[in-house]
Amino acid sequence: MRARLLRRAAAAAAGLAVVAGCAAAPAGDGPETIVFLNPHAGAYDAVIAEFEARNPDVRVEQQSVPFDQMVSQTQARLASGDTSVDVVSVDPPRLAGMVAQGFLTDESASEDLLESTSSQVGINSVTVDGRPWAYPLWTSDAFLFYNRDALTRAGVPLPGPSDADRLTWDQVLDGARKVSEAGTARYGFGIEQVDRYYALQPILESMGAGPGLEGPDELTPAVDTEQWRQFAHWYRDLYADGLAPRGVDPGQMPELFASGQVGFFLTGASGIGRAAGSDLAGNWGIAPAPYAAGGPVVTPTDSWGVGISAYSEKQEAARRFARFVTLDPQGVIAASQEMTLPPVATAAMPAYLDYLDEVAPDETAGVGELLETDLERYARHRPTSVGYVQFETTMNRAFGDLRNGADVDAVLAGAQATLTRQLDRQRELAGDR
Amino acid sequence: MATPLREPAPARERTAGPPTPSPRRRRTSRDVWTAALFFLAPAVVALLALRIIPTLSAVGTSIPFGTDRALLSNFSYIFSDPDFLGSLRVTLLFSLVVNPIQIGLALALAVLLTKKLPAVGLWRTLILLPIAVPQAVSAIIWLVLMRPDGPLNGVANALGLPSVPWLVSPDVALASIVIVCSWVGVGYWMTFLVTGIRDIPTSLYEASSIDGANGWQQFRSITLPGLRRPLLFVLVADTVSNLLIFAPVRVLTQGGPQGSTNMIMYDISERAYTLGDTQAASAGTLVLVAIVVVIVAIQFRLLPGKD
Numbered sequence: 001m002r003a004r005l006l007r008r009a010a011a012a013a014a015g016l017a018v019v020a021g022c023a024a025a026p027a028g029d030g031p032e033t034i035v036f037l038n039p040h041a042g043a044y045d046a047v048i049a050e051f052e053a054r055n056p057d058v059r060v061e062q063q064s065v066p067f068d069q070m071v072s073q074t075q076a077r078l079a080s081g082d083t084s085v086d087v088v089s090v091d092p093p094r095l096a097g098m099v100a101q102g103f104l105t106d107e108s109a110s111e112d113l114l115e116s117t118s119s120q121v122g123i124n125s126v127t128v129d130g131r132p133w134a135y136p137l138w139t140s141d142a143f144l145f146y147n148r149d150a151l152t153r154a155g156v157p158l159p160g161p162s163d164a165d166r167l168t169w170d171q172v173l174d175g176a177r178k179v180s181e182a183g184t185a186r187y188g189f190g191i192e193q194v195d196r197y198y199a200l201q202p203i204l205e206s207m208g209a210g211p212g213l214e215g216p217d218e219l220t221p222a223v224d225t226e227q228w229r230q231f232a233h234w235y236r237d238l239y240a241d242g243l244a245p246r247g248v249d250p251g252q253m254p255e256l257f258a259s260g261q262v263g264f265f266l267t268g269a270s271g272i273g274r275a276a277g278s279d280l281a282g283n284w285g286i287a288p289a290p291y292a293a294g295g296p297v298v299t300p301t302d303s304w305g306v307g308i309s310a311y312s313e314k315q316e317a318a319r320r321f322a323r324f325v326t327l328d329p330q331g332v333i334a335a336s337q338e339m340t341l342p343p344v345a346t347a348a349m350p351a352y353l354d355y356l357d358e359v360a361p362d363e364t365a366g367v368g369e370l371l372e373t374d375l376e377r378y379a380r381h382r383p384t385s386v387g388y389v390q391f392e393t394t395m396n397r398a399f400g401d402l403r404n405g406a407d408v409d410a411v412l413a414g415a416q417a418t419l420t421r422q423l424d425r426q427r428e429l430a431g432d433r
Numbered sequence: 434m435a436t437p438l439r440e441p442a443p444a445r446e447r448t449a450g451p452p453t454p455s456p457r458r459r460r461t462s463r464d465v466w467t468a469a470l471f472f473l474a475p476a477v478v479a480l481l482a483l484r485i486i487p488t489l490s491a492v493g494t495s496i497p498f499g500t501d502r503a504l505l506s507n508f509s510y511i512f513s514d515p516d517f518l519g520s521l522r523v524t525l526l527f528s529l530v531v532n533p534i535q536i537g538l539a540l541a542l543a544v545l546l547t548k549k550l551p552a553v554g555l556w557r558t559l560i561l562l563p564i565a566v567p568q569a570v571s572a573i574i575w576l577v578l579m580r581p582d583g584p585l586n587g588v589a590n591a592l593g594l595p596s597v598p599w600l601v602s603p604d605v606a607l608a609s610i611v612i613v614c615s616w617v618g619v620g621y622w623m624t625f626l627v628t629g630i631r632d633i634p635t636s637l638y639e640a641s642s643i644d645g646a647n648g649w650q651q652f653r654s655i656t657l658p659g660l661r662r663p664l665l666f667v668l669v670a671d672t673v674s675n676l677l678i679f680a681p682v683r684v685l686t687q688g689g690p691q692g693s694t695n696m697i698m699y700d701i702s703e704r705a706y707t708l709g710d711t712q713a714a715s716a717g718t719l720v721l722v723a724i725v726v727v728i729v730a731i732q733f734r735l736l737p738g739k740d
Contacts (some may be wrong), residue, residue: 072706079709101709188584247581247601393707397689404601404690411691421514425710432500 002431029061034086034317038072040304040339046135047334051324058317060087067251071389076204077268083311086318088422090134090307092125093382093392100386102432104133104307105315110321110323119376122344124160124300128384134307135326141374142202142289142300143367144172145257145275148186149283151175151340154182154263159287161366163373167236168293169203172264173243179263180243189244192253195399197392199266202298204231204414208290212395213382218385219427220420223395224412232408246403257284266290268300272367273340276360288370301379303341325431343369386430387397390422488722514638517717519692521724523607524676527696528728531555531611531675533616538619544628544656557627560620568617572684576600579685582681605691606686606693610694613681618674620665629663630656669732674727691708698720 031052038044041064048060063085064074077085079101090098098104114123137221146160146168151158155174159167162184176188183207193199201211211225214220219235221229238244248256257265258278265271268290275284306322308315322332333349348367356364369392387390398415402408479496493509503509511517546557563571578585579599586596604722646654657664679698682688688695688703701721705714 037654054546072702075709079711097709123516243704247579247583249576252577252580393703397687400687400689401691404598404603404631406603406691422708424715425510428502429710429712432497432502 001036001233008389027067030316033061034312034314034321035061035063036321037070037085037088038064038089038304039062039067040089040409044335046337047331050330050334051321054324055317057200058172060321060322062350072121074098074103074250078309078311081311083309086307086314087138087322088307088309090126090305092136092302092305093384094127095126095133095305095307096384096386098307099128099133105135105310106118107132107158107308107319107320110135111286112318113323113327117347119346119375121220121301121379125344125381126305126307130290131324133268135322136305136344137326137332137335138300138303138305139344139375140303140341141269141379142199142266142268143271143370144287144289145267145271146285146287147179147257147260147263147265147280147283148285148411150179150185150260153184154179156263158285161285161340162372163288163336166288166297167290169206169290170293173251176243176268177263180195185255186261186353187243187245188249188263189238190253190262191244193250194244194253194255195250195396195403196288196301197251198382200235200399201237202289202300202380203292204228205298205380207234208292208295211380213383213385213387213391214254218383219387221391221423222414223398223419224329224416228412232402232412235399236402236405236408238301240270240405246405259433268432269283269341269367270339271354271372272364273359281360282362284363286370288374297378297407298380299374300380302381305344305421318389327397345364345401348405385424386422387419390426391419394418394422442444453700454725488719490716491722492572493715495710495719497712505624507712508720511713511716511720514713516692516695517700517713518694520697523693523695523696527611527678528672528675529608530607531614532668532672534611535615535622535671535675536690538615538665539591539622539667540626540664541662542619543630544652546623547627560623561706562620563617564621566617568680569684570655571617572613572681575609575616575681575686579609600686601690603689603691604689606694610678610681610685613685614675614678618671622671623668626660629660633659665732672728672732673725676721697724 036044036048046061048062052059071094074088078088090104095104107126111132114132114135118136118138122139123132123140126132126134126136143287146159148158154175157177159165167221173189178188179185180188181410188264191199197212204227205211207227207230209225209231210222211218212221212223212228214222226283239246244254253265254271254274256262256268257267257271258275258280260280260283272286275281289299306326308318308322311316325330325335327345328347329347329351332343332345333351335349335357336343336352340356340359343349343352353368354362356367382388383391394415398411434729454592466567495504496504498504511559542560546553546560550556566574577583580586581598581601583599585599589596598605600606637659638651641651641655677698678696679702682694683694683702688692688699697717698721701714701717705708
C-alpha cells in the first residue's frame with residue numbers, strides 16, 4: 001500500500017515543477033501583505049515562513065479565529081465585501097454556499113495543475129458546478145483511539161490496527177461498559193467532535209440512515225425517519241448512563257482522553273499529534289473506526305482547503321500563496337505537520353507518513369494503510385448543498401439536545417420542521433438574487 | 434441636553450435696540466459656538482456612525498426593496514418562526530428574573546459596604562473583581578466550573594449534595610446564565626449605588642437616630658428616597674444590558690438545551706453570521722430596539738427620578 005502511494009507521488013512530481021520556485025521579483029516599495037483567515041492557530045507558521053523566504057515580495061498576515069467562529073467570521077466579513085481578507089480556509093461542504101454568495105474566485109485556470117498534483121477525491125471536494133473554487137489541502141479520516149492501560153486493566157482485549165480488525169459498535173460499547181464498570185477510566189467512551197454532524201454522519205449511514213439531505217440539490221431535509229430515530233436513541237443512550245460525558249464540548253474532549261479519563265475515543269488524524277505529545281504517550285493505540293453490525297463501513301472524509309476571496313485586491317499574490325500551501329510538496333508538508341492531518345497532494349503523503357512515524361512510531365504503524373483503505377473504499381462525503389450551513393447548524397444543535405437527554409421524537413420532528421422552514425427561506429432569498 | 438445657544442442678533446436690529454452687543458461679546462459668542470462644535474463633534478460623529486446609520490441600515494436591510502416580496506415579509510417570517518418567538522419568550526423571562534436579582538443584591542451590598550465593616554476595602558475589591566475579567570473569559574471559566582463533572586458539582590458531591598445539571602438541563606440552564614451574568618453585574622451596579630449612598634448627607638441619619646429610627650426605617654425613609662436617581666439609572670442601564678446579553682450564551686450554551694437559553698441577541702447573531710440571513714437578522718434587531726425603547730419608556734414613567 002505504502003509503495004503504491006510512493007508511485008503515485010512520483011507520478012505527481014512532474015506537475016509540481018510548475019508550482020515550485022514561482023517567486024516573482026520583489027517589488028520596489030516593500031513586500032505586499034496578504035491576510036489569511038483560518039481556524040488553525042499555529043498550523044501555518046512553518047509554511048508561511050517557507051513561502052515568505054521564497055517570495056520576498058509577499059508577506060502573509062494570519063488571522064486565526066477559533067474553530068467555532070470560522071463560519072460566522074467568514075460570513076460576516078465576506079458578505080460585507082471586506083477587502084482586507086485575501087485568502088480564507090474553506091470547509092468543503094460549505095463551499096457551495098460560499099460560491100452561491102459570490103465569496104470565492106473561480107480557479108478553473110488551475111484545473112490542470114490540480115489534476116497533476118491532487119487526488120481526484122480532493123479535487124471533487126472543491127468543485128462546484130464542474131469548476132474548482134478553492135485548493136484542497138487536507139483530507140480526513142476517523143480512528144478509534146484507546147487507552148491501553150484502561151482497557152487491559154478492565155480485561156478488554158486491545159483492538160487490532162488494520163481494516164480486518166475493525167470492531168462493530170456493539171463490540172466497542174461492550175468494552176467501554178467494562179472499562180466504566182471496572183473504573184479504569186472515568187468514561188468508557190467519548191467522541192472528540194461530539195454533537196457535530198461530521199463525526200456522526202458515518203455512524204448514521206453505517207446504521208442504515210440517509211445523510212439527512214435529499215433531492216437533486218440536496219435541499220430536502222429527511223431527518224425524521226425510522227433509521228434516524230434508531231440512531232438518535234443509540235446516541236442519547238450513550239450519555240444517559242454516563243458511559244460518555246455530557247456537558248464537555250469538542251474543544252475539551254482531547255484533554256479528557258489525554259488525561260486518561262476515556263477508554264475508547266473516536267477521533268481523527270489531528271488527534272495523533274495531540275495524543276503523542278500528552279501524558280498518555282506510549283499508553284494509547286489506534287484502531288479503525290467502528291461500524292454497525294450488518295451495515296456498511298462508512299468513514300468521514302474531506303477537510304479544510306484554501307480559497308481566494310473574490311473581494312481581495314491582491315488576488316495574484318493570494319493565489320501564489322494558496323497554491324504553495326496546497327500543491328507544492330514543501331508547502332503541504334510544512335502545513336500538515338502541526339495538525340497531523342493527511343494532505344490531499346499525493347506527493348506530500350510519504351513525508352506525512354514519515355512524520356507520523358517520528359511522532360508516534362508504534363501507534364501509527366498501520367495508519368498509512370488504513371488511510372488509503374478508508375479513503376478508497378469507505379469514505380462518504382458530506383452533502384454539498386447550498387443549504388449545508390443551515391443543515392449542519394440545526395443538526396448539531398439537535399445532537400446536543402439528544403446528548404442532554406431530550407425526547408428523540410420531539411428533537412427530530414423539531415429539527416425536520418426547522419430545516420424545512422430554513423431551506424424554504426433559503427430558496428426564497430435565492431429568488432431575490 | 435445642553436442649553437440652546439442663541440445666534441448673535443443681526444446688525445440692523447442692533448442699531449434700533451438699546452443694548453448693542455460689543456464686538457468683544459460677538460467674538461465670545463462665536464468662540465462658544467466653535468468650542469461647542471469642537472467638543473460635541475466626536476460624540477455626534479460617534480452617535481451617527483455607531484447608532485443612527487446602523488439603525489437606518491437595519492431598516493433598509495429588513496425591507497426587501499426591489500424584490501417581489503412584500504415589504505414586511507421579513508417581519509412576518511420571523512414572527513412565524515418558533516425559534517424567534519421562543520427567543521422573545523426566553524429573553525423576557527430572563528429579564529424578569531435577572532433584573533430584580535441583580536438590583537436587589539447590588540443595593541443590599543451597597544448598603545452593607547457603606548457601613549463600618551472590618552476590611553471593607555477588601556470586600557469591595559473582591560466584589561468588583563469580576564468586572565475586570567472580560568465577559569468571554571469569565572464565561573469560559575464558568576463553562577469549566579459548571580461542567581457535569583466540574584468543580585462545582587465536585588464540591589456539592591463532597592458535601593453530600595446531588596450534582597446539578599447546570600448547563601445541560603433545559604430547566605436549569607437559564608438559571609445558570611442568570612448566575613454568571615449576576616456574578617459580573619452585581620458588583621458593577623453596586624458601585625453606582627455606593628456613590629449614591631455617599632451623596633446622602635450623614636446629618637439625615639444622625640437626626641433620625643436621635644428621633645429613634647431603626648436601621649430599616651432609615652433605609653426606607655432616607656436611603657431609598659435618596660437613591661432615586663442612581664437607582665433609576667441602574668434600573669434602566671441594567672435592563673438594557675441584560676436584554677443585550679450575548680457572550681455568556683455564545684460560550685456556555687449556544688442557546689440550548691432545547692432553546693432554553695436562546696436569547697434574542699444570540700438568535701439575531703446566528704441568523705446574521707451563521708445562517709447568512711441578514712434580512713431576518715435586521716428585522717429581529719428592529720424588534721429588539723422597539724422592545725428596549727418601550728421597556729425603558731415604561732421605566733422612566735414609573736420612576737420619574739425628580740428631586
